[in-house]
Amino acid sequence: MNEEKREQTPILRVDDVRCHYPQKKKYVRSDGTVIRKAVVKAVDGVSFSIPKGEILGVIGESGCGKSSLGRLLVRLEKCTSGKIYLDGQDMENLYRKDRLAFRRRTQMVFQNPFDTFDPRHSIGKILMDTMKLHHIGANDQERREMAIAELASAGLLPAESFLQRFPHEFSGGQLQRISILRSMLLGPDVMVADEPVSMLDVSIRADIINLLYESTRKKNTAMVFISHDITTTRYISDSIAVMYLGRIVEMGQADEVVTAPRHPYTKALISNCGSIDPRVKKKAIYLPGEPPTPVDIPSGCPFWPRCPQATKECRQQEQQLKDMGGNHFVRCSQVTGL
Amino acid sequence: MKQTLKRAWTVTLGNPQLKIGLVLLCILLLVALFAPVIAPYDPYFMSDELVEAPSALHPLGTDGLGRDILSMLIFGTRTSLVVGVTAAFIAGIIGTLIGGVAGYFGGKVDAVLGELINVFMMMPTFFLVLIVVALFGSGLFNVMVVMGLTSWVSNAKLMRAQAMSLRQRTFVRSAEAIGEGRLLILFRHVVPNGIFPIIANTTMGIASAILTESSLAFLGLGDPNVISWGQVIQSGKSYLTNGWWICLFGGLAIIYTVVTFYLIGDGLNRVLSPKLRNLGKEG
Numbered sequence: 001m002n003e004e005k006r007e008q009t010p011i012l013r014v015d016d017v018r019c020h021y022p023q024k025k026k027y028v029r030s031d032g033t034v035i036r037k038a039v040v041k042a043v044d045g046v047s048f049s050i051p052k053g054e055i056l057g058v059i060g061e062s063g064c065g066k067s068s069l070g071r072l073l074v075r076l077e078k079c080t081s082g083k084i085y086l087d088g089q090d091m092e093n094l095y096r097k098d099r100l101a102f103r104r105r106t107q108m109v110f111q112n113p114f115d116t117f118d119p120r121h122s123i124g125k126i127l128m129d130t131m132k133l134h135h136i137g138a139n140d141q142e143r144r145e146m147a148i149a150e151l152a153s154a155g156l157l158p159a160e161s162f163l164q165r166f167p168h169e170f171s172g173g174q175l176q177r178i179s180i181l182r183s184m185l186l187g188p189d190v191m192v193a194d195e196p197v198s199m200l201d202v203s204i205r206a207d208i209i210n211l212l213y214e215s216t217r218k219k220n221t222a223m224v225f226i227s228h229d230i231t232t233t234r235y236i237s238d239s240i241a242v243m244y245l246g247r248i249v250e251m252g253q254a255d256e257v258v259t260a261p262r263h264p265y266t267k268a269l270i271s272n273c274g275s276i277d278p279r280v281k282k283k284a285i286y287l288p289g290e291p292p293t294p295v296d297i298p299s300g301c302p303f304w305p306r307c308p309q310a311t312k313e314c315r316q317q318e319q320q321l322k323d324m325g326g327n328h329f330v331r332c333s334q335v336t337g338l
Numbered sequence: 339m340k341q342t343l344k345r346a347w348t349v350t351l352g353n354p355q356l357k358i359g360l361v362l363l364c365i366l367l368l369v370a371l372f373a374p375v376i377a378p379y380d381p382y383f384m385s386d387e388l389v390e391a392p393s394a395l396h397p398l399g400t401d402g403l404g405r406d407i408l409s410m411l412i413f414g415t416r417t418s419l420v421v422g423v424t425a426a427f428i429a430g431i432i433g434t435l436i437g438g439v440a441g442y443f444g445g446k447v448d449a450v451l452g453e454l455i456n457v458f459m460m461m462p463t464f465f466l467v468l469i470v471v472a473l474f475g476s477g478l479f480n481v482m483v484v485m486g487l488t489s490w491v492s493n494a495k496l497m498r499a500q501a502m503s504l505r506q507r508t509f510v511r512s513a514e515a516i517g518e519g520r521l522l523i524l525f526r527h528v529v530p531n532g533i534f535p536i537i538a539n540t541t542m543g544i545a546s547a548i549l550t551e552s553s554l555a556f557l558g559l560g561d562p563n564v565i566s567w568g569q570v571i572q573s574g575k576s577y578l579t580n581g582w583w584i585c586l587f588g589g590l591a592i593i594y595t596v597v598t599f600y601l602i603g604d605g606l607n608r609v610l611s612p613k614l615r616n617l618g619k620e621g
Contacts, residue, residue, distance in 0.1 A: 074515050076511055076514060076515055099517065099519070100517045103515065103516060103517030104517070107515065107516075108512070108515045110508045110511070110512055111508075112508050115507055115508040115509055116508050116509055116512045117509055117512070118509045118513070118526070118527050118530075118531065119509070119531070120530055120531060130516055130517075133516070133517055133518060134517065179512070182516065183516070186516075186517075
């Protein structure tokens, strides 16, 4: 592979990934018909790729499969079908060959910082165990010093006193910082942040976002930033993917998706987000009903029961992502492509 | 560490069952430890006074072979404690391992181990012990091991439930994401965080192991070389009409010990479960 081509290989490429959970119980529709072998299609055919060092924001309602997608990307969950490529190599193979080496390449920051660490371990032990596991640092003394330096660099001062303390003695913001720096310690190629600030006080969200942003930029780490907060996602991301019922309905440059959404679902989502500019009064698009359960996804375009622009065609014809030019993709029959 | 101990102390004082149980246990341990000092006679010594009623010379009377009951009971404490603790300990370890693996690994492993748990749950422990004693002799060691090998089911069920809920916790998932292997996670995170009900249950298990051993000895299947409470009762069986003290005091000793361990077990159960669940959150 020559140099130029190497440059173009995306660090993370997701190819038609699906994640289905078979249910034990059968599912009864409201009209009385029964689905015997119910399957929750949490992620249902997602494809995208991220160049090295870029940030992809994933937004969508709760239950749309964002978090499942995140867990697939760090191989906490196995794909039902489809492939994920890390720097051109099949992730499943990488994982099988050398689990630890693979873990060093993809890391995850979780939603709930209060439960991210074992309540019985001190922060020092948590950090040093991680280093020990990945053979970072020659001995305990060196690892201890590294842990202190890391804590200090994240603004947790005095760092020495933090080592002996236990997770329940910290605030959510502090814990999330520790979580981020522990993950970045391994120098991952891809970082998945699953709603990293949704459980934190508004006042410290910006700090955490900035820490995530700076530490991934510093090591040229690509990031998948999962959130339902459109404003934050726009701020941090290079591009944004909008998910609905396990599929990507629109994907493109962050600013373009937010300012000029093409898909009716994205339009509705963004019109309901008030805080982009308080002076501009926008008319919120009202979507009737709730998203259908992922057990029983409507035929055709899954959005048709709630879509203001739905036609007869939408009910029958499944849509593919269409290239709108300029790396903008939309999955809708009403939007004409190039 | 100091804080934890201090907290444990205040919590213990706040729970009457635990407090009383621990005091009773201390007495029991002292008796077992200083048996040769406390006991007025050698428990194996057969005097000429057969089936003597309690008197100044023999405070709890003598049995059919002229042995001093008080001395036998004092030395029997050692046997009962050793048997109870060992059997319950074996059961605790096996239960934790099987339950932990079943609950944490889930899937097919859980299906297989779940059936194994069910099979052992239906197995009548006492009769199994009888068979083993009949086949391999009535050594104390055999009895302890067999009791341990058959009474782990309740521990396994508790640990399985704990592991299943801990598996969903973020810290277990984050340990997985950071690269820890499944066995490491099981022993570093799942077992230490889910062990408390097992500790309480194992304490109760000590009591039932002591009862089982006594029952065996009562049936004449105990280790004849070791003095135990069941044996005292068994030797008093034929003198029930003219020597009530033999069975009565033996029985009382068993009741005392069983109550002690039940109090501690129940106390631990109350103290450990709700309090430690909050530990991960505030304060």
